[in-house]
Amino acid sequence: MMKDTIIKLDNVWKIYQMGEVKVEALRGLSLEIRKGEFVAIMGPSGSGKSTAVNMIGCLDVPTKGHIYLDQHDISKLSESDLAQIRGRKIGFIFQQFNLLNTLTALENVALPMLFQNTDREKRLETAKKLLEMVELGDRMQHKPNELSGGQQQRVAIARSLSNNPEVVLADEPTGNLDSKTGEIVIRFLEKLNKEGKTIIMVSHDANVARHAQRIEHLKDGRVVKRG
């Protein structure tokens, strides 16, 4: 493992038992991502992209193999420990935005800090700064359903950064946006990458993926092409 490796998947298998049938979603996936990289993971549906993202994002644990985050093996951690790690080290951006509809933009951005037990004042201060950074300083008290798709995704970007994570994991971040708004979102990701964040983005759209420095092509649960 290289010294600046932030995430490493080592021969990772994920096997789901669906009734009588065993489904092998990942079949010995190995992947290494270094600090500060902007990596895209591409592949057709069924290629195991989503499962791979779940593994990288500590949302799920592998059936076999090891996952290292910051040199620590997280394959065998409990759900609560995983929650702590992903809260601190990983920022999520989803295709569906996944904001909480009962909360304002500001509260949504502040929420991950609440789970890390940050003081209220510090939370609101950081959340404000982040929303200003994604150019939503005038929309802080709006609820998600009062915002456009692009604006919601920018709130989600702000939220993903609130605990100052090392890795931002974006799962089809432009999938629900038109190409113009999608561009804006991608530009924010590029900006973050320039500021030193590691970005891992899943996409099936080559136009989106080309913004990354490196693309990993997945098929049948393993990497088939690097480039």
Add this chain to the structure above:
Amino acid sequence: MQNKMLQDVIIYVVKSMKNRMMRSILTIVSILIGIMAIFALVSFGQGLSSYVNQIGQEAGADKLIAQPRGFGPPGTSSTPLTKDDLDFIKKVKDVSEASGVVMQQAEISLDVDKPGKWVFVMGMSTIPSEQRLIDESFGGIDILKGRNLKSGDKNKAVIGYNYQFADKIFSKPLKLGDKIFVNDVEFKIIGFYEEIGNSQDDSNFYITINDAEELFSKKDEYAFIYIRADKGVNPSELAAKLEEKLRKEKNQKEGEETFFIQTFEQLLETFGTILLVLNAVLAIIAGISVLVAAVNITNTMYTAVLERTKEIGIMKSIGARNSTILFIFFMESGAIGLIGGAIGILLGYGLAKLGGLFAASAGFALLKPAFPWWLIVGSLMFSFAVGAASGFLPARAASKLKPVDALRYE
């Protein structure tokens, strides 16, 4: 770690409850009814208990009462206590004083020809210390207006509290100096007693023992003998001793006595036990409605977990631990319980007050609800606990959701 979160969790909980306003309100109503019922019932029970305790304190620990053993209401026994019994009791060591009371149901009326009312007429001693003994035995009541009966009074009456008011006994209120007929014999009202608190005792009619014996042609027959023990004497030991001596005096076998002697404490204990059982039964009935409410809360929370599966997935993906999710849902069901409890207490308070007024107007002023602080705090804590406990299973189900599955849920 949860304390820093508390404020925000509360905000979050309030927001999600507002989001499902109707369902939250209905769930709150279901617990509210139970808490209201329990609160009102217990406050009445408390009122009664403190009334009994008050009587106990005022009647003091030095008094005993001898009554004929028999069936039916007091005063109808076939073998009443006699003057000989009274004289015998008075002579027993450790007895300070004793006083017999004649009691008879009689018709009283405002006019000779008019139909009257049936009440208890009591023939009382005119010796001041014996009057004090009896007044204390009634829970420390005093003469409210006018004066007490005294030696030499003839055809004079001191009457109960309720006679002062229109439509309680007679349609017109009575006042000092009014005339009243008992079995067509005229009596003059010279005094009123204070309120005892139940309509029967507050309708009592008191005359001298001589008048009563003459009126009812009952010589030396007592419905009660009130006894005061000497200072420092244990009243229950004295009761046992008196019972044994009087039995021998009357040549009766053990277990076949025509009388019994109790201390006031024993009397109140019996009453207290009845109250306790009554309270328990009422509380169980009210408890059933709380149980139904608990099931309702559980149902509501399960629905909430289902509805918010995706939300739970999101929260977990951004770092919420299982314990945090558990805490949030726990707080939400607890809040439902607490709010329901708070409103239930307010309504229960109103209900109890209303019931108290209703009971007082029906002549049961002793049925007064009491609201000790622990009842209010206890009800609040109980309602929160019921809410939280009802939410436990759904909350645990929520906390155990796998983030991947929860996120995929639509």
